[in-house]
Amino acid sequence: MSRFPKVGVLAAWFLAAAGVVAQDPRLPAPKDGSSYWLPPRFSEAYVPLEIDGLWNNIMVVVTITSIVVYGIFLWCMVAYRKKEGQKALFTHGNHTLEIVWTIVPAGILVWLAFAQMPAWRQMKVPQDFPTDKNQLRLEIFAQQFAWNFRLPGNDGKFESFLSDKARADAKKWLKENTEGGIDDPSDPSAPGRIFEDAIPTMPKLRDSGKYWDNADDDDILSAGSLVVPANRVVRADMRSVDVIHAFYIPSARFKQDAVPGKPMDIHFTMSRVTHKLDEKDPTKLVALYYDDVWVDGVKQEGQRRDFVLEIACAELCGGNHTKMGAKLFVLSESDWDKWNQAMSAKAAGENDRKNDQNVWRLWNNQDKVRPWERMLPPVPKYPGE
Amino acid sequence: MLLQSGHDTHHKQSFFSTYVWSEDHKMIGKQFMFTALLMYAVGGLLALGVRGQLGWPETAGKFINPIFGWSGDKVPGEGYNMLFTMHASVMIFLVIIPMLNGAFANYVVPLQIGARDMAFPFLNALSYWTYVPAILILASSFFVEGGSGQGGWTSYPPLAEKQWTPGTGQTLWLIGAFTAGASSIMGAVNYITTIVKMRAPGMSFFRMPMTTWAIFITAILQLFSTPVLGSALLMQTTDRVFGSSFFIPDGLAVSGNPVTGIAGGGQVLMWQHIFWFYSHPAVYIMILPAMGIVSDVMACFARKPIFGYKPMVYSIGGIAGLGFVVWGHHMFSSGMNPFLGMTFMVSTMFIALPSAVKTFNWLGTLWGGQITFSSAMLNALSFVTMFVIGGLSGIFCAATSVDMHIHDTYFIVGHIHYVLFGGTTFGIFAGITYWFPKMFGRYMNEGLGKLHWFITFVAFNCVFFPMHILGSQGMMRRVADPYNYEYLKPMLGLNRFMSISAFVLGAAQIIFVFNMLWSMKKGRKVESDNPWKSNSLEWQTPTPPPHGNFPGPVPTVYRGPYEYSSPQVAEDYLPQTTKLPGDSA
Numbered sequence: 002m003s004r005f006p007k008v009g010v011l012a013a014w015f016l017a018a019a020g021v022v023a024q025d026p027r028l029p030a031p032k033d034g035s036s037y038w039l040p041p042r043f044s045e046a047y048v049p050l051e052i053d054g055l056w057n058n059i060m061v062v063v064t065i066t067s068i069v070v071y072g073i074f075l076w077c078m079v080a081y082r083k084k085e086g087q088k089a090l091f092t093h094g095n096h097t098l099e100i101v102w103t104i105v106p107a108g109i110l111v112w113l114a115f116a117q118m119p120a121w122r123q124m125k126v127p128q129d130f131p132t133d134k135n136q137l138r139l140e141i142f143a144q145q146f147a148w149n150f151r152l153p154g155n156d157g158k159f160e161s162f163l164s165d166k167a168r169a170d171a172k173k174w175l176k177e178n179t180e181g182g183i184d185d186p187s188d189p190s191a192p193g194r195i196f197e198d199a200i201p202t203m204p205k206l207r208d209s210g211k212y213w214d215n216a217d218d219d220d221i222l223s224a225g226s227l228v229v230p231a232n233r234v235v236r237a238d239m240r241s242v243d244v245i246h247a248f249y250i251p252s253a254r255f256k257q258d259a260v261p262g263k264p265m266d267i268h269f270t271m272s273r274v275t276h277k278l279d280e281k282d283p284t285k286l287v288a289l290y291y292d293d294v295w296v297d298g299v300k301q302e303g304q305r306r307d308f309v310l311e312i313a314c315a316e317l318c319g320g321n322h323t324k325m326g327a328k329l330f331v332l333s334e335s336d337w338d339k340w341n342q343a344m345s346a347k348a349a350g351e352n353d354r355k356n357d358q359n360v361w362r363l364w365n366n367q368d369k370v371r372p373w374e375r376m377l378p379p380v381p382k383y384p385g386e
Numbered sequence: 387m388l389l390q391s392g393h394d395t396h397h398k399q400s401f402f403s404t405y406v407w408s409e410d411h412k413m414i415g416k417q418f419m420f421t422a423l424l425m426y427a428v429g430g431l432l433a434l435g436v437r438g439q440l441g442w443p444e445t446a447g448k449f450i451n452p453i454f455g456w457s458g459d460k461v462p463g464e465g466y467n468m469l470f471t472m473h474a475s476v477m478i479f480l481v482i483i484p485m486l487n488g489a490f491a492n493y494v495v496p497l498q499i500g501a502r503d504m505a506f507p508f509l510n511a512l513s514y515w516t517y518v519p520a521i522l523i524l525a526s527s528f529f530v531e532g533g534s535g536q537g538g539w540t541s542y543p544p545l546a547e548k549q550w551t552p553g554t555g556q557t558l559w560l561i562g563a564f565t566a567g568a569s570s571i572m573g574a575v576n577y578i579t580t581i582v583k584m585r586a587p588g589m590s591f592f593r594m595p596m597t598t599w600a601i602f603i604t605a606i607l608q609l610f611s612t613p614v615l616g617s618a619l620l621m622q623t624t625d626r627v628f629g630s631s632f633f634i635p636d637g638l639a640v641s642g643n644p645v646t647g648i649a650g651g652g653q654v655l656m657w658q659h660i661f662w663f664y665s666h667p668a669v670y671i672m673i674l675p676a677m678g679i680v681s682d683v684m685a686c687f688a689r690k691p692i693f694g695y696k697p698m699v700y701s702i703g704g705i706a707g708l709g710f711v712v713w714g715h716h717m718f719s720s721g722m723n724p725f726l727g728m729t730f731m732v733s734t735m736f737i738a739l740p741s742a743v744k745t746f747n748w749l750g751t752l753w754g755g756q757i758t759f760s761s762a763m764l765n766a767l768s769f770v771t772m773f774v775i776g777g778l779s780g781i782f783c784a785a786t787s788v789d790m791h792i793h794d795t796y797f798i799v800g801h802i803h804y805v806l807f808g809g810t811t812f813g814i815f816a817g818i819t820y821w822f823p824k825m826f827g828r829y830m831n832e833g834l835g836k837l838h839w840f841i842t843f844v845a846f847n848c849v850f851f852p853m854h855i856l857g858s859q860g861m862m863r864r865v866a867d868p869y870n871y872e873y874l875k876p877m878l879g880l881n882r883f884m885s886i887s888a889f890v891l892g893a894a895q896i897i898f899v900f901n902m903l904w905s906m907k908k909g910r911k912v913e914s915d916n917p918w919k920s921n922s923l924e925w926q927t928p929t930p931p932p933h934g935n936f937p938g939p940v941p942t943v944y945r946g947p948y949e950y951s952s953p954q955v956a957e958d959y960l961p962q963t964t965k966l967p968g969d970s971a
Contacts, residue, residue, distance in 0.1 A: 038858040039791070040873070052787050059785060063778040070745065070774050077752035078767075081688070082759075088958050089951040090754030094694035094747075102746040103739065110735040113785060118728060120787040125724035145550075145641065242639045244545040245654065247719060247794060251860030251873065254791040258720050260654050261544055262635025265721050297444070298878030311873055315719075315794040317538050317864040319545060320463035326871055 030292040030308040031273065043310060043331065044253040046234075046270035047131075051120035052254045058116065062109055127266050131234045136268070139227075139237040143246040143259040145318055146325040150227045154219035154345035219349035221341070226328040227312065228286070230337035231274045239265040247316035250329060258316055271331045275310055278336045283343040286330055409507035410933060414514050415493030416825065419818070421514075422485040423899060425521065429476035434892050435461075435469045437849075441878075441885030443867045454528065466866035467536035468528075468555075474539035475524060475559065478672065479566040482806065484517055485814055486675035487570065487608065491577050491601045494821060497924035498598045500586025500941055502934045505579040513572035516565060524562035527555040535559030538864060540665070541622065543633035543657050548626040549640050557626050564619045567612045574608035577601055586923065588943035592699070593962065595922045595947040596692065597817075599699050600678025603706045607667045607674075610710070615664030618657060625652075633657045658720055662713035670709040672806055673773075674702055676813025677744060680766045682947075683816045684751055686920045687763035689958045691948040693750030694743075701740030701747075708737040718786050719793045727786055734784040741777050745770065756951070756958070761835030765816035768843050772808025776801060779854060794864075797857025803850045815839070815898065822902070823917045827929045828909030834901040841894035848887035852880050919959045922947040926963045944969040 032041050039056060042049055081089075122129040140151040140159065153159050229235050239248060241259035248267070249256045255269045279285035288307035293300050314325035332340060408414060438446040439461045447461040456465045492510065496503055504510045527534035532553020537546035541559070544550055548557075581602045585594070594602075621632040629648055636650035685692045692698060714722065714730030748770050757763070779801045782788050792798065815838075822830045857863075861874050868874040868881075916925040923943070927936050941963040949960040960966075 038855065040859050048787065052791055055785055055788050056782070056791075059781050059788065063781060066778060067774065070749065071771070073749050074752070074767075074771065077749065077755070077757070081752060081755045081757050083689075083756045087756055089688060089690040089756045091691065091951045091953055092693070092754070093691050093948075094697070094750065098746075098750070099694055099697055099743070103743055106742045107736075107739055110738055113781065114732050114735045117731070117785045117787045121724065121728060121731070124787060124790065125727065144639070243641075244550055245542055245720075249794075249860075249862070251791070256719050256790045256793055260721050261638050262652075262654055263721055292872070293876075295875035295878070298876075298882060300876070306872070309872070311871055313860070313862055313871060315862045317467065317542070317545065319550065320467065320536075322467075322864065323463060323866045323868065323870050 025291065025305070027288055027291040027305075027307070030290040039254075040251050042252060042254070043271055043273040043275070044255075044269070045272040046253075048120050048124050048269075049254040051117075055113075055117055055120070059113065062113070130236070130266075130268050131270075133234050136234045136236045137229065139229075139235050141237050141239040141248060141259065143239070143241040143248070143314075145243050146314070146321040147224050148227070148246075148248070148312060148314075148325070148327040149222070149224045150327075152221040152223075152228075152341070152344075154221050154348060155342055156219060156345075159220060219345045221344045221348055225326075226330065228276075228330045228332060228337065228340060229271055230334045231272055231331050232270065233334065234268050234270050236266075236268045239267055244318050245316050246314050246318050246325065249313045249315040250310070251313065252310050252329075256315055271310075271329070273331060274333045274336075275308065275329075275331045276336075277332065278340055283339045284347065286332070286340075407511065409503075409511045411492045411496050411504045411507070411510060412825075412931060412935075414510050415489050415491075417514050418484050418488030418492060418517070421517070421521070422481050422489060423902075425476055425480040425484075426895070427899075428525075429473055429481055430892050430895060432469050432473035432476065434888060436466070436473060437885040437888040439466055439469070439866060440868070441882040443869060454533070461866065463866045464533065464536055467538070467864070468534045470864060471535045471538050471541075471559075472524070472528075475535065475563065477806075478539060478668070479563055480517075480521055480524065482672045482810055482814075483566075483570060483668070486810070487573055487577075487601065487604060487671065488514070488517065490597065490675060490679060490814075490817055490821075491573065491605070493825065494817075494924060495577060495598050495601055496580060496584070497824075497927065497931060497935055498595050498922050498947075499581060499584065499589055500923045500936065500943065501580055501584035502936070502940065504576045505584060506576050509572050510576050513569045513576070516569035516572065520562050520565035520569060523558055523565060527558035527562065530554045530558065540658075540661060542661075543622060543625070543652075543654060544638060546622065547634055549634070549638075549645050557623060560619045560623045560626070564616055564623070567616050567619070570608055571612050574605040574612070577605040578609065581605075586940045586943050589923075589962075592696065593943055593946045595678070596681035596695075596698060596702075597675065597678035600674045600676075600681075600702055603702050604671050604674045607671050607706050607709065611664040611667040611671075614660060615668075618660040618664070621660075622657070655717070655720060655722055658717050659713070659722075662716045663710075666713040666716065667706075667709045669802075669805070670705055673810055674705065676769065676810040676817075677702065679813050679817040679820070680769045681748070681751075682922070683762050683766040683820050684748060684770075685948045685950060686820070686918050687758045687760055687766070688752055688755030689758075689950045690751055690755040691946075691950055692747070693753070694747045695946065695948060697743055698747050701743045704740035705737060708733055708740070712737055715784060715789075718789045731784060731786045735781075738777065738781060738784070741773075745774055745777070760819075761830070761832055761839055762816045762819035764836065764839045764843075765812045765819065768812040768839070769809055769816065772804055772812060772846070775851075776804030776809055779804060791860075792857050794862055795857035796853040796861050796863055799863050800850050800853030800857060803853070807850065808846060812842075815842075818902070820918070821924070822905065823912045824924055824929055824931070826906050826909070828905050828911050829917065830905045830909060831901050834897055834904075838894055838897040838901065841897070842891060845887045845891035845894060849884050849891055852884050856880065916961070919957070921949060921959055921961050923962055926961050 030041075039053060042053060123131070138153050138157070138159070142149040142151070151159065239257065239259050241261045243261060245261065246259040247256055248259055250269065253269050253271060257265055257267045259265060275290060276286040276288055279287050288309065290308035291305040292308040294304040294306050295301065310329040310331065312327040312329050314322060318325060405413065408417075435450050438450060444460065447456070447459045450456075450461050451458060451465070454465060454468075456462050492504070524534075530553065532555050534555040535541065535546075535558075537551055537556060541556070546556055581594075581598060621630075624630045625632055625634065631648040631650050631652040633654055633656060634645070634648055634650060634652040635654060638645045681692055681698065712730055712734045714726055715734045718727055779797070782792060783798060783801055819830050819835055822828070856877055859877065861868050861877055869878055912929055915927065915929045918925070923941060924931070926941060942965075943962045944965055945960065945962055947962055951958045952960045954960065954966060
């Protein structure tokens, strides 16, 4: 009698657990969209599709070649074993054969060489980038050992982090330290970004650390996580402040080194939505998919985690290279617009540097915040030199 | 000595002048061989450290850290970087290049072309005695504050600059690599001069065995490219030591603080261009001589002439020539001009062509042969089969857009190990087994040789084939603990399997070294000077060859080296020195 309630509780608990699993709103993480060997693809843009297609084509070529070569090889191993008293075929070669096995691979290689050019051009040549007007601008700053992102916010423009005081100081500095021939920063035709980039090289300003403070700044900063809309081209200006890093999204077949002193103009497009907005708080994201939990190489039965795409650093960048990852969240376009508005409003409402950091901490839920004021953007051109 | 040398005029030499300060190319070749084998053990142990960490990231430190004096239970990230940096540096600069272009080039070339010694015997000895300090300098970097080089064997700035990698270890790495390069240049000058000027009567260029051809072309590659590496290393050294900034642009930061005290204005990508201008040809420096060795071994044990001798020579030349204009394929993701990338892609696609021609010619050589599966032959055949995989996986890497996915992943690591371990190292095993009777007058043990070959072949594929899977799934190389990434966590099991196979692979090499050392003293003695019934000149002289290589006058050559199974004679071989009626030199 006394055991009955216990069993009942247990049964109820099991039922509840089963019910929870059955009612898990998340779906299993998609494994499709991949070609043989490659990881699941979350982008249906031209370039990754081309890459997977090329991969398959090369795989066919390689497989056929292997079968032919190993077939002949094994045949030789079996058929031409040494037999006592016999002599080998005495031949020094065959011209026709030589020509055939030079021309045929050459043809295949020429085909492969030309087949990959369009994708390469769209990937790397800025004139051939997708021309959608609706591109999302993004800034990526790589540093040891973090990916820092800046989205332009609601107004679609990157604001200066500079306070008015810093601007005035910079103007004064330029006047005192350069002789004619340099663009007046107040001249609207002068490239303002270059002017701002130059400021960190001005010793007094650089050391004051006060120039990251702008009243109308609504840019969304984040470190270690990036939120993008699906099916919109993300066009990024990527820089590194210390060593070479490589921005790698395996699920989009995208990779580009971040080279210090050489800003990179890059673009990628994600297609499959991985997260939606929380119904109550539009700054919070909810995973659409779950995935298995692995501990020490063993799959944990019955355990699930939120599935999220990952960005990796693929170029050796020092002792903590292995920890330089970031998360990539893909929202539907309408969700992303709402999220962007909410985050941007939050950033704009909090005008000083400290609050910028707070927004950022809120979003990242990370206890370790990378200090943006110590992140010096690299300077491609130095006015006055 | 089986034939008494009639040329034995030199006076008796002391132990030191015979074994240490010798200027005899055969002794220098052996010195290179044993030193490189010792380094092979060092480089192999470093690789096992890397594999240990990837298989057991939580616990490997317990075994690895005490050796290097690192603290903690986990291998520190910097420590892991040292392990793979030094593994690659040792294997490339201190094992493969000295083994092929020190040991084999020295021992085999003068014998194969009928020269009495190298053109510059003193320079030859100096080349070895520059190689030894290079080893000591690189080894000493482990014992300085901050540890050895840890920027990868590619040592990319700015990471490798002193602002980001402080300590003398990286500087010692640069100086050590520079010294090894100097040794390599001295060797190259010697081989080119010897081959051009000192061939025996009748030994025209197109009667030279493939090993000699390969080493000749390799020496030219070395001579043109190594000084360029030297200049790059020197520039980085002055960056580190004298505060120049060849490779450091303006406005950089170290952990958030601005870099000060340098002029700035450097170019990061310049290093990569200069470095790969050497290091891509270096890949061919590390494979061409092995191709030559394998061609000789295969012709001998298939008892058949090399199929398409001249195309084989031309394809080595083609690989070497194209090898100078493909370096940019290491930089597809670096952000260099994309049109330059396209050019490099086309040239890279085309370098697959001579490699394919060579493979087909090897198959042609086997076709219709009388194949004996000796341990030398098994290793040579492994070279061909593994090189096919290494070559074909190279097509994925050469295709620029596909490379964007696999660049800097384990796919690349798998690719280079199929070429340099599956290729070159099997070639080295084949070469040592093949020329061992000439060096020491005794055979290596066949049973042990086959056992070593079998374990190595199986374990090698278990270690390196899965790397292609890891890489295509997106596992980056040079990552100390890949399981920090959720998507890589399921790869631990496969990595552990590879690590266990790597330990087996490492252990199997003990068999080879034991076999060598044991056979030197106790191996079966050769019954003739030409135990493999081979054609080239090194087998037509006493065993081991005397000082001056050939007793009496240098032999005259009447034909090419691959006249196996010729209908002109009853035997299935026809040495280059045999004069048949109607032959002229």
